[in-house]
Amino acid sequence: MPELPEVETIVRGLARAVSGRRIAEVRVEMAGSVVNDLPGDFAETLRGERIESVTRRAKFVVMRLGSGRALTVHLRMTGRLIVEAQPQEDAYSRLRLRFEDGGWLRFSDVRRFGRVRLTADGAWAAGLGPEPLDPAFTPEALRGLLEGRRTPIKSLLLDQSRLAGVGNIYACEALYLAGIHPKRRAGGLSKARVERLHAALIRVLGRAIRMRGSSIDDYVDAEGLRGGFQNTLAVYGREGLSCRRCHAPIKRVTLAQRGTFYCPRCQR
Ligand SMILES: [Zn+2]
The missing domain is CATH 3.20.190.10 (MutM-like, N-terminal)
Structure with missing residues (x-):
């Protein structure tokens, strides 16, 4: 998708x-x-x-x-x-x-x-959360979205009424970059970790746009071109392959019916 x-x-x-x-x-x-x-x-x-x-x-x-x-x-x-x-x-x-x-x-x-x-x-x-690339989406804004939420952070990132546009691929990649386990309670993240997640979301999305997106299935853009981000994925779709940072095997779990990929050593 x-x-x-x-x-x-x-x-x-x-x-x-x-x-x-x-x-x-x-x-x-x-x-x-x-x-x-x-x-x-x-x-x-x-x-x-x-x-x-x-x-x-x-x-x-x-x-x-x-x-x-x-x-x-x-x-x-x-x-x-x-x-x-x-x-x-x-x-x-x-x-x-x-x-x-x-x-x-x-x-x-x-x-x-x-x-x-x-x-x-x-x-x-209508009824959608803020745009993650909007300048108004600050670390404080993200903290406000997470506050008091008991849902796993990964599931919350996919909730379009909380945050708009982030899907499974980029939620997995941003959590890896931020070093956060996908099952962590959203409301329980420290201020420093929320700041890291905020920076990771913006970095992953910005990089993916520069690479014209990810062509996992048959995605092509309006000009019929494939994206390039799929070649740089750190965890998504890499179950059993070794982490690019620590070489531990990447794990896959199902969270809110979605395949969720993470490094058990880098993400706590
Ligand atoms: Zn790792």
Whole structure:
């Protein structure tokens, strides 16, 4: 599933490719993949709109439209947004937009969990926690989120209502970098450890964005390029392999139904 760095990479590519372009034609190829919060038909309502900007909120791609409305995409497991000069054959295509100046945007989704939603103001992405890369997200802000919480720190990092955009890969990697055991009680971390975790989150996410995300499954960005961060993972997906720091074998446990990887010696 694309996490913050992958969605950020997709958004940067899309912003370059589709900002300022007007939608001339809307082809809904699978009705269940689109949701319309506005009165009327999805295609009819969207046609003629200009895409003003493309931004990211958590793991959502938010395209602001000329009318002030928003077209928000949640890629979920296998959703992809592809910019192309000509519409390509694709059995998994769910929605295609043709722009006035030629060129297409295709939403393709093998597993069909992804959604494209038309809303009055982009409110779909409401109820989410702060963005970890926002300057307002300080070590004190993280401490405030953790305070009094009895959940394991790893599970709390995945809770989108607490912190937006961090998924399984980057939670595992940040906890390794900070030297914190994933099962530690969130509220029980010392001030120094919270500061280390804060720095680790920002460092891991920033590095992953610079490397254009992780291509663990079939993730590619809007330009069809694979990410590079998967080659530098310290713990995620490395069960039984030796820790890059201490050479102990990496362990895997299940926490809140998610495979969790850590070094039993480096993470306490
Ligand atoms: Zn280690």
